[in-house]
Amino acid sequence: MLIKVEINDEVVEAQLGERLLDIARRNASHIGFYCDGNGLCTMCECKVLSGADQLNPPNATEHVWLSEERLADGYRLGCQAALRGAKPVQVLTRAEEMRRQFNAVMAPPAGTNAADNLRPLLANIAAVNWQHIGRWPFNLLSSMRRLGLLTVLWPVTDMKQLIDDTVRITRRQSAPERALSAPPKALPAPNDQA
Numbered sequence: 001m002l003i004k005v006e007i008n009d010e011v012v013e014a015q016l017g018e019r020l021l022d023i024a025r026r027n028a029s030h031i032g033f034y035c036d037g038n039g040l041c042t043m044c045e046c047k048v049l050s051g052a053d054q055l056n057p058p059n060a061t062e063h064v065w066l067s068e069e070r071l072a073d074g075y076r077l078g079c080q081a082a083l084r085g086a087k088p089v090q091v092l093t094r095a096e097e098m099r100r101q102f103n104a105v106m107a108p109p110a111g112t113n114a115a116d117n118l119r120p121l122l123a124n125i126a127a128v129n130w131q132h133i134g135r136w137p138f139n140l141l142s143s144m145r146r147l148g149l150l151t152v153l154w155p156v157t158d159m160k161q162l163i164d165d166t167v168r169i170t171r172r173q174s175a176p177e178r179a180l181s182a183p184p185k186a187l188p189a190p191n192d193q194a
Contacts, residue, residue: 051089
């Protein structure tokens, strides 16, 4: 069964059990990632705009890295949030949210000014930094216990995949009107993702 997921205003198809990170990477959606979905880098953080009830509940890894306020505001780690229901889900990735906020400072939309648009960007940067620094060293110790020291020190298991995905996303961001040079990867079998 294919499920409609809207990532950064683009509707894509996904399967039950798929993680938001995997959906975004497959479709070259603007999302951050580095730790291969281990819940370590938090770069894949997303704000769930609708359909939160169609995702698994926040797990222990998300509670380690995201503040209760951030979770209450609808933020999730894309590598931990998986589809559990068949209704549509709409998310805005942190990478895209910050890109939009930055663009609003650099080229303010009509009726706004750079100074006013700077406040949300700075608040977002502060919140992201606080969730790392303010929760130190518990978040790192928890990750080391869960993943092991080696994975924490070098979380990338497939450097070629990381580079390929990064290039695809970068190309798409720099020229969204152009078709991607490489087609999206096939959807995984329904039971490939937990």
